[in-house]
Amino acid sequence: MAKKLTCEKRYPLLLNCIPQAVINTNDGSTMLQAFFYGKKYPLFCSLNISMSKITLPTRNGILQYSFSRKLSRELFNQEQYRISAQLENTPENRIKAEGVIREMILDALAGHFDKSLAKYGLKKQKEAIQSEKPFSLSELIEKRLDFKVLAQSTLKSKRRLFSNILTESQTTDPNELFNWTKKNRAASTAEDFFSFMKDATDWAIVLGRSPFGERNPFIGILIEAKKLPKGERKPKKGFVPGEREDTDPEEFEDCRAFSAEEREIILQAFLQSTYSFIVPFLRFLFLTGCRPGEACEVRWKDIFLDLKTCTGRITFSRAYSPEGNEIKCTKTGVKRKFPIRDPRLFDLLRSIQPTDAKPDDLVFTWRNGDRVKIRSLARIWGAANHNGKIGIVLQLANEGKLRTYLRFYACRHTFITLQLFAGPKNVVISLAKWVGNSPETIYKHYADASEEIFPMEV
Numbered sequence: 001m002a003k004k005l006t007c008e009k010r011y012p013l014l015l016n017c018i019p020q021a022v023i024n025t026n027d028g029s030t031m032l033q034a035f036f037y038g039k040k041y042p043l044f045c046s047l048n049i050s051m052s053k054i055t056l057p058t059r060n061g062i063l064q065y066s067f068s069r070k071l072s073r074e075l076f077n078q079e080q081y082r083i084s085a086q087l088e089n090t091p092e093n094r095i096k097a098e099g100v101i102r103e104m105i106l107d108a109l110a111g112h113f114d115k116s117l118a119k120y121g122l123k124k125q126k127e128a129i130q131s132e133k134p135f136s137l138s139e140l141i142e143k144r145l146d147f148k149v150l151a152q153s154t155l156k157s158k159r160r161l162f163s164n165i166l167t168e169s170q171t172t173d174p175n176e177l178f179n180w181t182k183k184n185r186a187a188s189t190a191e192d193f194f195s196f197m198k199d200a201t202d203w204a205i206v207l208g209r210s211p212f213g214e215r216n217p218f219i220g221i222l223i224e225a226k227k228l229p230k231g232e233r234k235p236k237k238g239f240v241p242g243e244r245e246d247t248d249p250e251e252f253e254d255c256r257a258f259s260a261e262e263r264e265i266i267l268q269a270f271l272q273s274t275y276s277f278i279v280p281f282l283r284f285l286f287l288t289g290c291r292p293g294e295a296c297e298v299r300w301k302d303i304f305l306d307l308k309t310c311t312g313r314i315t316f317s318r319a320y321s322p323e324g325n326e327i328k329c330t331k332t333g334v335k336r337k338f339p340i341r342d343p344r345l346f347d348l349l350r351s352i353q354p355t356d357a358k359p360d361d362l363v364f365t366w367r368n369g370d371r372v373k374i375r376s377l378a379r380i381w382g383a384a385n386h387n388g389k390i391g392i393v394l395q396l397a398n399e400g401k402l403r404t405y406l407r408f409y410a411c412r413h414t415f416i417t418l419q420l421f422a423g424p425k426n427v428v429i430s431l432a433k434w435v436g437n438s439p440e441t442i443y444k445h446y447a448d449a450s451e452e453i454f455p456m457e458v
Contacts, residue, residue, distance in 0.1 A: 053067065053068040053071045053105070054068070054101045054104060054105065055068075056097055056098065056101070059084075059206045061088055061203075062085070062086070062087070062088065062089065062203070062207075063084075063085040063087045063089055063093060063094065063097050064082050064084050065084075065085055065097070065100070065101065065104075066080075066081075066082045067080065067081045071108070075108065075113060076115065083117070083122055084207065085100075085122075100120050100121070103119075103120060104120060107119070133209070134204070134209050134210060134211045135204055135210070135211055137166060137172045137211060138166055140197075140200050140204055140210075140211065141159070141163065141196075141197075141200065143200075143204075144196070144200035144204075145158060145159055145162075147203070152321075152323065152326065153321040153322075153323035153324040153326065154323075156323040156324060157323050158196070161189070161193070165177075165181060165193055168180075168184070169181065174197075174217040174218060174221055177221075178194065178224065181225075182228055187225075187228035187229060190225045190228055191222070191225045191228070194218055194221050194222045197218045197221075197222075198216060198218035198221075201216045201218050202216060256406070256410065257406070257410060257413040257414040257416070257417035257418070258402065258406060258410060258414045259403075259418075260418060262402050263414055265401055265402065266282070266392075266393055266402075267282060267283060267286070269392050269395075270282060270392060275392070277366075277367050278366075278380075280348060280351075280352050281295060281364040281372055281377075282411065283344075284348065284363075284364065285411035285412065285415075286414060286415055287342055287344060287348070287415065288314065288338055288345065288415065288435075289411075289414075289415030289416050289419070290314075290316055290338070290412070291319060291330075291331060292377075292408065292411075292412075293319035293321055293322075293328075293374070294316050294318070294330060296319070296320040296362075296364065296371055296372045296374060297319055297327060298316070298362070298363045299361060299363060300353065300357045300358065300359055300360075300363060301359035301360060302314060302363075303349060303363065305340070305350065305353075310343060310346050311339070311346065312340035313337050313339055314338040314340065315335065315337050315338075316330055316335070316337075316338060317330065317336075319331065322373075322374045322375055331436065332436050334436060336434070336436050338434050338435075339434070349363075352364075377408065378407075378408045380392060381393050381394075381407070382405065393405065393406075393408075416435060416442060419431050420442070428442050428443065
């Protein structure tokens with residue numbers, strides 16, 4: 001077999017030609033084909049490389065150019081060279097990046113590879129990344145959230161939650177941050193936060209702007225966060241349980257719903273307050289178990305009342321999100337119909353329906369006629385300090401009139417739990433349909449244990 005010559009020795013004049021194709025020969029070598037004065041000439045190269053020598057792995061959704069070890073040593077004098085393509089991993093961007101790889105390979109085979117990477121549009125990016133300072137922890141959260149594709153309501157919620165953790169913990173040390181979070185936040189929140197921080201730090205490492213260099217301390221912390229016991233709630237700020245002889249505080253530590261008696265105590269307390277205007281909204285939540293955002297968006301066109309039978313139905317197909325100040329579909333994306341059979345619910349809707357109600361009018365409004373303000377209601381319900389006063393339900397809990405304090409969302413839990421224990425055995429199937437959940441979710445999250453149910457003799 002004839003001895004292969006390098007490009008320089010065999011065709012020195014062709015070094016300035018533009019390669020047209022890469023051809024793999026039968027013996028495994030790589031050959032360039034170029035045009036010179038209208039004729040095709042084979043160009044043999046001493047670098048035996050192919051497309052597989054530069055790959056396109058992804059890291060946190062960002063494409064990277066990864067050079068093989070051999071090619072890294074020959075071109076960059078490094079053991080293995082990688083550089084971010086600064087492109088998201090999409091089909092269009094992958095095609096674009098593969099075009100850059102072909103250009104780099106052709107240049108390498110022809111001996112014209114630009115080691116500064118300027119020719120491939122990477123020099124400026126590389127210099128910019130190296131010259132920019134590492135993100136602070138707060139900047140890292142903001143930048144990574146900006147990069148993620150999330151619903152506006154979810155984005156705002158996470159931004160507020162994560163920022164509050166940083167602000168309240170008053171530390172940027174990962175281990176101190178973990179110790180504070182596990183003491184002051186629920187286990188599920190801690191896992192969510194440190195899962196995000198691990199992802200964000202990996203992303204910043206790719207960009208060369210991680211506050212921790214090439215090390216990601218949140219990898220180990222996330223493992224520990226996942227071990228935290230689930231289901232334990234952190235004490236409510238401002239909640240001081242009243243002393244009751246018939247109540248063991250530990251007995252209701254995992255309570256998720258009010259009793260029927262407690263429901264009436266809460267509604268009566270609101271009736272006697274300056275916020276009595278919101279009682280119909282709260283009673284509606286207690287009697288339907290719908291989500292607060294769904295109740296905010298119920299309009300008269302969604303309600304059918306049969307005056308002859310005193311029955312009817314409610315259609316839930318939309319929900320209001322205070323986070324993004326937007327109207328969305330229901331959480332599960334399913335339109336559902338809720339049957340009106342409870343005379344209390346029928347009477348409630350009849351009593352608040354204006355004689356001149358229009359189909360698109362909201363059923364429930366705030367004092368000034370605007371949409372119900374969920375955030376304000378949540379503060380009125382349970383804030384430790386709302387306009388110098390303690391929240392109504394929080395106050396009831398502190399006075400011992402309730403077994404424990406439960407947040408505003410417990411209106412939904414209360415309806416589902418009371419229905420579970422009051423209805424027939426197969427009520428859970430219909431109940432899940434009414435409130436927009438699965439039977440598994442009902443059993444997992446809403447069925448508080450009852451002291452009145454005993455094992456059967458079988």
